[in-house]
Amino acid sequence: MVVGTIAADATLPLRQRVLRPHQRMDEVRFPGDDDADSRHLGAFDTDGRLVGIGSLMRQPPPWAADDSSAWRLRGMATDETMRGKGVGAAVLTAAIGHVAGAGGGRLWCNARVPAVGFYRHFGLCPVGEEWEEPDIGPHIAMELWVQAGR
Ligand SMILES: CC(C)(COP(=O)(O)OP(=O)(O)OC[C@H]1O[C@@H](n2cnc3c(N)ncnc32)[C@H](O)[C@@H]1OP(=O)(O)O)[C@@H](O)C(=O)NCCC(=O)NCCS
Known part of the structure; x- marks a missing residue:
């Protein structure tokens, strides 16, 4: 498996199918997707098929609105047929590496x-209370402090 930077548009089919099947593909763009410092990561299987995605954007969380160091991770998704094989781990590791490399x-x-255990695996900790996201389900905020380095 190879993980690399992909264009924002390349995330849309997996994002729509896995994360937002109740929406059309043109509705699953995120604000900031096309910002210059946003980074979209894709994992490719040995056939070159895109099987995992995740996006990073410069955005502070609501509980630390003045944190200019903050990166928001969004749109983490692994193709249904490829779950539990390390795809999400490879994407999240690359995302953490990008944040480290950026200071x-x-x-x-x-x-x-349902994905909290996945993020905990990488050291992210819950922040605050759960809430219900309409059409999607229960959510909780999570965060991790990433050291500078590479
Ligand atoms: C969450 C998701 C991205 C994980 O991707 P994945 O490719 O299946 O994850 P990996 O195989 O790389 O798993 C990495 C580790 O996390 C663990 N893990 C994966 N999903 C988990 C979960 N939901 N709960 C607890 N642990 C989990 C794995 O067991 C694995 O542990 P190991 O290294 O000890 O074997 C994937 O399940 C998915 O796309 N889910 C549907 C969409 C979704 O909910 N996305 C997150 C939105 S916030």
Whole structure:
């Protein structure tokens, strides 16, 4: 498996199918997707098929609105046929590496509750209370402090 930077548009089919099947592909763009410092990561299987995605954006969390070090992780998804094989781990490791390479800082996300164990695996900790996201399900914010380095 290879993980690399991909264009924002390349994330849309997996993002729509795995994360937002109730929406059309043109509705699953995130604000900031096309910002210059946003980074979209893709994992490719040995056939060159895109099987995992995740996106990073410069955005502070609501509980630390003045944190200019913060990166928001969004749109983590692994193809249904490829779960449990290390695809998500490879994407999240690359995301943490990107934050470290950019000087470190706060990495945060709004995690779907069924995925909390996945993020915990990489050291992210829950912040605050759970809430219900309409059409999607229960969420909780999570964060990790990433040291600078590579
Ligand atoms: C969450 C998701 C991205 C994980 O991707 P994945 O490719 O299946 O994850 P990996 O195989 O790389 O798992 C890495 C480790 O996390 C663990 N893990 C994976 N999903 C987990 C979960 N939901 N709960 C607890 N642990 C989990 C794995 O067991 C593995 O542990 P190991 O290294 O000890 O074997 C994937 O399940 C997915 O796309 N889910 C649906 C969409 C979703 O909920 N995305 C997150 C939105 S916040």
